[in-house]
Amino acid sequence: xxxxxxxxxxxxxxxxxxxxxxxxxxxxxxxxxxxxxxxxxxxxxxxxxxxxxxxxxxxxxxxxxxxxxxxxxxxxxxxxxxxxxxxxxxxxxxxxxxxxxxxxxxxxxxx
Amino acid sequence: xxxxxxxxxxxxxxxxxxxxxxxxxxxxxxxxxxxxxxxxxxxxxxxxxxxxxxxxxxxxxxxxxxxxxxxxxxxxxxxxxxxxxxxxxxxxxxxxxxxxxxxxxxxxxxxxxxxx
Numbered sequence: 001x002x003x004x005x006x007x008x009x010x011x012x013x014x015x016x017x018x019x020x021x022x023x024x025x026x027x028x029x030x031x032x033x034x035x036x037x038x039x040x041x042x043x044x045x046x047x048x049x050x051x052x053x054x055x056x057x058x059x060x061x062x063x064x065x066x067x068x069x070x071x072x073x074x075x076x077x078x079x080x081x082x083x084x085x086x087x088x089x090x091x092x093x094x095x096x097x098x099x100x101x102x103x104x105x106x107x108x109x110x111x
Numbered sequence: 112x113x114x115x116x117x118x119x120x121x122x123x124x125x126x127x128x129x130x131x132x133x134x135x136x137x138x139x140x141x142x143x144x145x146x147x148x149x150x151x152x153x154x155x156x157x158x159x160x161x162x163x164x165x166x167x168x169x170x171x172x173x174x175x176x177x178x179x180x181x182x183x184x185x186x187x188x189x190x191x192x193x194x195x196x197x198x199x200x201x202x203x204x205x206x207x208x209x210x211x212x213x214x215x216x217x218x219x220x221x222x223x224x225x226x227x
Contacts, residue, residue, distance in 0.1 A: 035218075041220070042204055043218050045215040097160065104153075
């Protein structure tokens with residue numbers, strides 16, 4: 001079955017440093033979604049990428065979808081303590097409705 | 112944005128008890144609802160997919176007689192953990208999605224289930 005790997009599993013950064021998490025799928029994706037889960041909370045939808053090579057920005061967050069539609073990345077510029085949480089990518093492939101979630105990257109931002 | 116209400120938030124009960132978790136979409140019609148299970152510091156594992164008015168589709172390894180799912184309307188789905196045991200203790204999260212396959216999922220707040 002489809003697998004979505006995400007690295008790194010954990011990342012500690014000093015406030016103001018940049019952060020990147022990478023997502024790789026074993027199969028070609030029709031779209032990829034990114035979610036953020038704060039400690040003790042539930043996943044919150046951030047963005048969806050559909051097109052090959054697509055790049056989207058949300059303030060300090062930059063999302064990319066690979067040319068082959070099998071990988072994606074999330075980059076945060078100048079992290080803030082409010083960025084703390086676990087970031088999950090989740091992919092859709094074929095005609096399935098079910099998302100396959102990556103393993104997540106837990107971000108800690110040190111003040 | 113779309114809101115999904117899930118309750119209860121916390122459940123602590125004795126082994127052998129059945130526990131019912133409700134998931135409601137408040138401002139949209141959730142054609143499809145998903146039920147996930149999440150262990151500490153792990154990812155979300157899909158348990159089952161339910162479509163309004165039809166039987167749920169369970170993922171491999173998930174016992175359908177153990178985890179009963181009902182999706183009786185476009186705004187309500189329930190998960191009942193029957194005869195719960197300590198190994199069923201986990202964080203259960205539902206999500207709802209509209210008619211388009213590629214629409215994002217909107218998650219409930221989750222239910223922390225502790226079986227003593």
